[in-house]
Amino acid sequence: ITGDATAVTSSGATLNGSINPGGGSLSVWFDWGTSTSLGNRTEVQTIPSGTTAVAVTFSLSKLQPNTVYYFRLDAYRSSGGAYSTGDIKTFTTSNAPVETTVTVTTGEASAITFNSATLNGKIKVGGRPFGAWFEYGTTPSLGTRTEAHTFSENTTIANLTQTLNELHSNTTYYFRAVVYRPGGTNVAGDISSFTTPRVPTTRPQTSEVERGETKSGYLIITPDGSSDAPTVTFTYGTISQGAVQSQAGFVPAMLATDASMFIEVIPSIGRNIGVAIVNPGSNVNAVTLTLRDENGFILGSPTNISVASRQQVAKFINELFGADVISNGFRGSLRMQSASPFAVMGLRFAGTVFSTLPIAVTAGISGVPSITLAAGPTANSPAAGTVGGTTAVLIPEFAIAGGWATQVALVNNSNATLAGRIDVFDTSGRPMPVKMNGETRSTFTYSIPVGGTFVLSPRDLNGQSPL
Structure with missing residues (x-):
């Protein structure tokens, strides 16, 4: 006997029926469909032998809303080959619930x-x-x-x-x-x-930049495609017990294939020059360094440095040329030349005090070769996108922690909002997450209103930079 369907919803229903085995076991199932020809069959159930009526049920799911379905109970006895069917009955699924607006x-x-x-x-x-x-x-x-x-x-x-x-x-x-x-x-x-409001001026809490090993590398500032480049300045500083020991500002120069800088090295009093060179290209860059004294004579032999693709090399002058060339002291110039563009900067040390050295670019190239970054395993380390381009700026040296702090200041001197990204890389050219402006990431974004300034630096809980 085919019974009535129950628990009918917009997408499901329970089919019901009953059958008397008549003394022998039976195989039973429901045939069902959206017309009287049915066309679908449920799983077969086995009814043990007996002489009283047994209820048969089966739940259907994934039905269509507001649809008429037909079904009947069927039975088959294998021992005698007997097959019987119940009457066809119907049910109609309800309308689907109206999706609520969020x-x-x-x-x-x-x-x-x-x-x-x-x-x-x-x-x-x-x-x-x-x-x-x-x-x-x-x-x-x-x-x-x-x-x-x-x-x-x-x-x-x-x-x-x-x-x-x-x-x-x-x-x-x-x-x-x-x-x-x-x-x-x-x-x-x-x-x-x-x-957030301002707080009264307090001495910066600098424990984060004073401890740990120094992380160094370089960074690239990439304006958005529809945005001009901001004016960029960069500041380095050394920190001890919450106080700045030495700091120096730097205005980045364009990439060069020929550049020079003033050199003065006196080993006995700790006076030395550090040089950082970055190769932003996709191939190894061979940079030739030539040392000349005050009279223009070449000292020693020119030194060749091979800088791998998108990597940085940072060394002191006495490491590059050796004690036999520098001797007790040297004053003159260092010329750097290559067939491919590179970024360079110099730091002048006198003991623990340092300053930046201007770079004279003889043959310069605007922009930075582009590279496409895939999104990193953590948010914004790095962010997916293209870094570099014709208006991008490369800072050849970046240092943080271990007593070092760095600060990037971007000024909008244009007549429109400026937007873009700042990406930090280690010396091997890998995106390097650092904690700046209270967030640890390798990609930072900026949006600067007309006449405004964006500052990226390590900060304490009061929002103050150590520099």
């Missing part, structure tokens, strides 16, 4: 201090469980997300809050609430912003 509202930040704030948002949704979080950052491109909060399917309106700590003082932050539902897509609210 509304995400980004609220105002509250409890704002110089280094913390609480983000607020409101979510209106129903019907299924969902997750929600905030995205935030120091530019409208955001870039950082909070941990996700999960809500049950019974939730229709939810307040979303998240407290951020270790923020920087006197800094504008942008944020928005985001919702994700399984099987759906992300729905984001509008971007809001808040600005």
